Amino acid sequence: MTSSQAQASPNQTPQVTASPDWVRKPVARGPAIRLVVDGVTVTAFEGESVGVALAAAGRLVLRHSPGLGAPRGMFCLMGVCQECAVDIDGAMLPSCMTPARDGMRVTTDALTRRRDAGSPRKTAE
Amino acid sequence: MTAPVRSVDIAVLGAGPAGAEAAIAAREAGLTVAIIDESPRAGGQVWRAPFYRPSESDIRKSPDLAAGERMRARLANSGAETLFGHRLWFAAPSLTLSTVSADGPHWLSARAFVIATGTTECVVPVPGVTLPGVVGLAATTILLKAHGVVPGGRVLVAGVGPLLYAVAAGILESGGRVAAVVDLSRPLEWVAALPALATRPDLLRRGLGWATSLRRAGVALRFGHTVTAIAGETGVTSARIAPVDADWHPVGPGEAIDVSCVAIGHGLTPATETARLVGVPHVYQATRGGFVPRMCADRATALPGVYIAGDCAGISGAAAAELSGRLAGLRAAHDLGALTADRFERLARPVRARLRRAETFGNAISRLMTVRPGLARAIPDETIVCRCEEVTRATIDRAARAGAEDVNQLKSTTRCGMGPCQGRMCAETAGQLVAMARAGSRAEAGQWTARAPLRPLTVSELVGAYEYDDIPKITPLPG
Numbered sequence: 001m002t003s004s005q006a007q008a009s010p011n012q013t014p015q016v017t018a019s020p021d022w023v024r025k026p027v028a029r030g031p032a033i034r035l036v037v038d039g040v041t042v043t044a045f046e047g048e049s050v051g052v053a054l055a056a057a058g059r060l061v062l063r064h065s066p067g068l069g070a071p072r073g074m075f076c077l078m079g080v081c082q083e084c085a086v087d088i089d090g091a092m093l094p095s096c097m098t099p100a101r102d103g104m105r106v107t108t109d110a111l112t113r114r115r116d117a118g119s120p121r122k123t124a125e
Numbered sequence: 126m127t128a129p130v131r132s133v134d135i136a137v138l139g140a141g142p143a144g145a146e147a148a149i150a151a152r153e154a155g156l157t158v159a160i161i162d163e164s165p166r167a168g169g170q171v172w173r174a175p176f177y178r179p180s181e182s183d184i185r186k187s188p189d190l191a192a193g194e195r196m197r198a199r200l201a202n203s204g205a206e207t208l209f210g211h212r213l214w215f216a217a218p219s220l221t222l223s224t225v226s227a228d229g230p231h232w233l234s235a236r237a238f239v240i241a242t243g244t245t246e247c248v249v250p251v252p253g254v255t256l257p258g259v260v261g262l263a264a265t266t267i268l269l270k271a272h273g274v275v276p277g278g279r280v281l282v283a284g285v286g287p288l289l290y291a292v293a294a295g296i297l298e299s300g301g302r303v304a305a306v307v308d309l310s311r312p313l314e315w316v317a318a319l320p321a322l323a324t325r326p327d328l329l330r331r332g333l334g335w336a337t338s339l340r341r342a343g344v345a346l347r348f349g350h351t352v353t354a355i356a357g358e359t360g361v362t363s364a365r366i367a368p369v370d371a372d373w374h375p376v377g378p379g380e381a382i383d384v385s386c387v388a389i390g391h392g393l394t395p396a397t398e399t400a401r402l403v404g405v406p407h408v409y410q411a412t413r414g415g416f417v418p419r420m421c422a423d424r425a426t427a428l429p430g431v432y433i434a435g436d437c438a439g440i441s442g443a444a445a446a447e448l449s450g451r452l453a454g455l456r457a458a459h460d461l462g463a464l465t466a467d468r469f470e471r472l473a474r475p476v477r478a479r480l481r482r483a484e485t486f487g488n489a490i491s492r493l494m495t496v497r498p499g500l501a502r503a504i505p506d507e508t509i510v511c512r513c514e515e516v517t518r519a520t521i522d523r524a525a526r527a528g529a530e531d532v533n534q535l536k537s538t539t540r541c542g543m544g545p546c547q548g549r550m551c552a553e554t555a556g557q558l559v560a561m562a563r564a565g566s567r568a569e570a571g572q573w574t575a576r577a578p579l580r581p582l583t584v585s586e587l588v589g590a591y592e593y594d595d596i597p598k599i600t601p602l603p604g
Contacts, residue, residue: 021278048177070515080245082545
């Protein structure tokens with residue numbers, strides 16, 4: 001997937017980090033902060049939701065469905081569908097409703113990872 | 126325990142236009158009020174607070190943002206206690222409310238409870254709708270308005286109602302690209318709604334402004350069309366669109382378009398789970414968005430102390446929500462003895478009149494957006510209807526034909542509606558499919574029984590931090 005917006009607004013302005021997919025408009029954002037997502041540092045802005053920060057960093061796949069293992073991402077953005085639930089500092093929370101704070105540790109696909117780590121049946125497949 | 130039960134006169138659930146007005150009206154009558162919302166700030170979805178500090182020119186350009194900022198200021202000055210970032214997970218019929226927030230569990234005991242939970246967006250599933258990069262229409266407005274983020278690449282905007290044009294115009298204005306707008310309604314259906322729409326010339330003007338900017342940008346507007354499938358591996362790469370018949374069933378194979386995001390929505394349905402949990406009876410009214418609570422005069426219900434305001438009592442729009450919220454707050458204050466009958470009448474009469482006018486507009490939009498059965502009929506057998514539990518249409522049909530008479534029997538036999546969203550995403554479609562398979566009505570297919578917890582929560586969130594001495598013990602200790 002290409003994005004003309006990403007090319008049109010290169011990373012000269014520190015306020016706007018362009019992503020390959022979802023693009024931040026130039027509005028007066030709060031201070032830039034850092035999230036650690038699956039061990040990788042991602043730039044976000046204080047107060048935007050974790051889910052949106054992940055999307056703007058090109059992370060649209062947040063988990064895999066428990067049965068079919070199909071990719072899932074943020075869908076309703078209002079805390080209803082729970083599709084965007086990720087592990088944030090040890091708690092499973094809808095990332096679309098959780099304001100980003102500096103230093104938050106985010107683990108995507110947390111339930112699948114936990115199950116895969118603990119389930120002998122899964123490793124036998 | 127660490128958090129004892131606190132008491133207030135009135136608890137309000139939901140800090141959108143309806144809840145905020147209810148809280149303000151009750152405060153003006155001198156009562157203590159706590160207003161609860163999952164979001165970090167007031168505004169609800171229609172006036173969702175931006176996470177950034179909007180500039181004066183941002184506010185001038187957006188009527189919704191301006192209305193939201195005014196409301197947030199009034200609520201802040203009202204003296205209502207705000208419990209934001211609180212997820213309500215249980216509401217006992219005694220009006221003891223249980224919430225969790227980042228700092229643990231909370232309990233609130235209220236003499237009156239105003240429910241203003243708004244709506245859930247309805248999306249009738251098509252193959253591929255669960256792919257990352259497919260988002261709700263209402264979700265896209267939140268993305269644009271509250272986060273200042275625009276989906277990249279080519280966005281297909283599809284579904285029904287004025288939100289289509291608001292979202293498409295918003296994407297263009299934000300520098301994004303719209304592949305096409307795919308509207309289930311036909312131009313003549315929009316024309317038929319005009320007399321009612323003309324009662325709100327401001328909103329009609331906004332709508333025409335959106336249409337103009339889309340035409341100028343050369344965006345393809347496909348009326349009487351629907352999305353029939355979305356394709357991609359880990360994200361969206363294309364979508365298929367086709368014309369629909371009068372019942373909204375797609376006709377023919379249609380055409381595929383390259384897109385990288387799909388914003389899709391099929392109207393709003395009242396978020397009734399809290400009202401159902403406390404025991405308010407509901408009735409089915411398709412043109413008001415689905416099941417709606419049975420209401421008494423001035424937003425009261427058959428349950429003493431329980432009032433319902435805004436779109437969660439039937440879709441009527443933001444203007445009506447504000448007024449019905451005010452009415453609910455006044456009525457609750459009257460019933461608690463804070464307003465005399467005379468004073469209540471004087472305050473309520475002009476609100477009732479304005480509410481009736483506002484509802485004319487809201488109800489016309491709601492009728493235009495009423496989902497027709499062809500959409501659900503067209504869902505292929507292998508398509509997932511319940512996103513959480515991955516229950517397909519074929520499984521639902523089989524259960525219904527095998528004897529599941531309503532959505533609760535469907536849930537028991539298939540787990541449809543039993544996942545983390547608690548059936549909020551698939552309720553309408555599951556109900557339609559059960560009704561169709563049994564040749565019955567949507568009303569007969571019923572609603573899920575509301576169950577606590579209303580939102581997913583962990584036992585540790587519920588227990589919170591506690592000391593040994595907090596645990597109740599029998600004294601003297603046995604032995």
